[in-house]
Amino acid sequence: MPMTDNQGSFLNRISIRRNQVSNMENNHEQDIEDLELFQKHVADRFSDLLPNDPPSTTDSPAIDQSPLFSISWFRKLLDVFLCCEAEFKALVLIGRDPVQFSKPPLDRLVPDILERSIKSLDICNAVTHGLELVHHWQKLAQIAVTAFEQKPMGDGQVRRAKKALNTLLTSMMLDDKENNYHAKAAERTWSFGRRSGGGGGGAGNNNKDRTNGTFRSMSWSVAKSWSASKQIQAMASNLVAPRGGEPTGLAVPIYAMGTIFVFVMWALVAAIPCQERTGLLTHLPLPRNLNWGQALIALQDKIAEEWKKKEKKGTTGLLDEMQKMEKVAQNLVDFAENFQFPAEEEKLEEVAEQVAEMAEICRKMEEGLTPLQQQIREVFHRIVRSRAEVLDVLDQIGKMSPPVPY
């Protein structure tokens, strides 16, 4: 099939070429094969992301290094995304006659692709910003760890740790919107009041006031009206499984990639604090009848399971390290409430375990947060590039180039 090569800009850039077999029949078969391979790869990659079941024997290999929704798991997820995306592009864009995209059903799908890209870019930015908040929490936790690690453990350190942890817990419990509000409050007023010693939970009014001051001003970087959950909802509503039997078969991989986009973005938003996540979808429309759909459903089910385990609905987000941090912080605060100098040996041992765990969480965050942010940035770049290539295709079709405006 001759290729329209007027502008040839993006077509000139590519190094991979599809097999240009002169026989149309062969071409079609090749297509189907590639399509199936693509879907299989997607299914495999996502299946690999499912956490291993607990090993039945003690001498089975490596412990699961990446618990579901941990930082390292997310890095794997993003890798999977990038791989799928690359394969998708090779399958759907490269070597294809752009004219195909001007005909149904693909012509309707292209605007959706573009829209999805833009929304994903915004989510990437929001999540990157949210990771800064997580980083901030890590630093607070670090204060507590340092304080607790000082020997012998005295009143001073324990109070210090308690202060930091209370700030941490309060910040975590605040709703996303409230985070913004309190940040503003910190600007105008600051409260000097300090909690009188002993008793009380972490979410009392007094506490909020007290911790206001050390509050990080976490005003979001987007307009108040932007909502992550609405973005996800809009993206998900455009996911419509293609009806069988359409000519080129490209609608299926496009649908698959769209679903992957939505799934990944949804997972990120569920895990990491970003603006406006109330009403986040708990279930995405996933196709049961396709192999990759099943892999995603399995993953989604696992996530829903974890979700249900949480008592609160996880307003901070499902990031594993964050969940653990919250739990340990609460334990440590409880310990601190009841601390009296000098402490008993057993109590010290117990708390040392918790402190060690917190230290480990901080270490994971320290190691993983920046690379995760960088990876999200990579995803951002990739989405930008792919979108540009899609726009190139549209330009080649010639319909989308606007008349010279004079």
Added chain:
Amino acid sequence: MEPPENDVVAFESAEKIILRWDSTASEDAREKMIFAGDRHEIDRYLQAVDEIQRSMEFATLSDDQNKANSAIQIAMARLEDEFRNILIAHTTPMEAESLTDTSNEDYHDNNSEVDSPLTKELEHQESNSSGSYRSTNSIREIDLMPSDAIYDLRCIAERMISAGYLRECIQVYGSVRKSAVDSSFRKLGIEKLSIGDIQRLEWETLETKIRRWIRAAKVCVRILFASEKKLCEQIFEGLGTATDDACFTETIKGPAIQLFNFAEAISISRRSPEKLFKILDLHDALSDLLLDIEIVFDSKSSESIRVQAVEILSRLAEAARGILSEFENAVLREPSKVPVPGGTIHPLTRYVMNYISLISDYKQTMLELIVSKPSTGSRYSSDPNTPDMDFGELESQTPLALHLIWITVILQFNLEGKSKFYKDTSLAHLFVMNNVHYIVEKIKGSPELREMIGDDYLKKLTGKFRQAAINYQRSTWVRVLYCLRDEGLHVKGSFSSGVSKSALRERFKTFNAMFEEVHRTQSTWLIPDTQLREELRISISEKLIPAYRSFLGRFRTHIESGRHPENYIKYSGEDIETAVLDFFEGYQVSQHIRRRSQ
């Protein structure tokens, strides 16, 4: 070894002071601020803190250690609050701080929506080349806080850091200063728009926002961020390891990313020709700022910001290149088929020539950005929809110049296509002549454009419109002049002097009819350029008038000797001359050609 008596006393009195100011313990302590009070009190407190810290080293009994630790924690918590208080008390809006020098009256800006003293400050320093600047000569730090406040802050920071409370110190600092930066951002009109929002906005709206952003970004990098950096240095330099960097990053990382996100969103917006010049403005502004960005964000922790700025710059460059390509595409494919009445300048021609004139205004940037030859156009292109162009002859031209030449080539190609829609071939030629002439004039009118396109090509273009003029003349006048030829009029051997009267009458009639027709039609045609119009009329007259006169001279007697000569000899030479003056004026003239004489 037991601590000496003095030390114990010193410790206890210090402890007393610390405990007195423990705000968990007393209402009084809560309500007053140490650092808002008198100097003596402040010094006493700080000395007490120092004393406690000193005694920590000597304390051996765990009880003593515990007491010391406890006192330190209370002191640190107190100092943290004091620190925060001083910061907040001196966090006044930027406007009050910046030097509002309005001596720069000459600065004109049509769009001074953001006319805060901050931007006036920027304008001032842009024109002023002296002052306490850093090496780039454009960074201008201002003092965000009075020096006594800074002194106090530093005193506190010192103690906090040496007691191991560095993290708390950074947190407090960051949270207060960051909200100060946020409020400055609001005053500068820096908006929080998502990428989605920006893609949906009309380009005109975006142009305004870009303009505003450029001004704001300069202020942010050169004044706002630089000043924050200086403040960090003033307070934290020498205390702890790279504490000033940590505080600076804590303060400005979020805002800086928010700032650049706008430029990034613009850089990825869909390409269309009208966006070129604002994109170039944005590119230039960012490129200008790059050096300052490198200086201000020089620490490891702010590396990602530097990287992002560079990425955005390269995207903007790509966008500019892409838009130029788009533009060329659009010119080639511009599809309007409706012929311009009168064969005058086509709006496309105006648009394109204005566009490339503007490009030549941005010559400096465009020369850097445009590095490859136009993609389409080969000598042997078999595609009838693309013109041929041999770039071989133009080896020595810059890629930008090649693009500009290419653009005029495809413009002409498109115009040729449009000319075919005229039913009248003469008009088609006139149209081509007009438009190519316009191209030539526009090029001549811009020294940069002329220099890039080169006189060789200009000559070619000139030749082209002259040829079109010739084609026009042939197309219209050959047949008219044909009426005035000698052959076919003479008859051999008859009573008359050898001229066929009937043929002659026919000639006159035909000539009159043709001329009237031409006159009627071609008066409504338009040659906008006065000089060209004159030249063409003269050229027509030069051929037509003598021919007519000579024809009249030779054959009028034959007609006049017959019946109704007025039906055949309608016009004198002067009449024709005058009539020619009606041509190409672009409006209808009276049906009848003026006849001065019979």
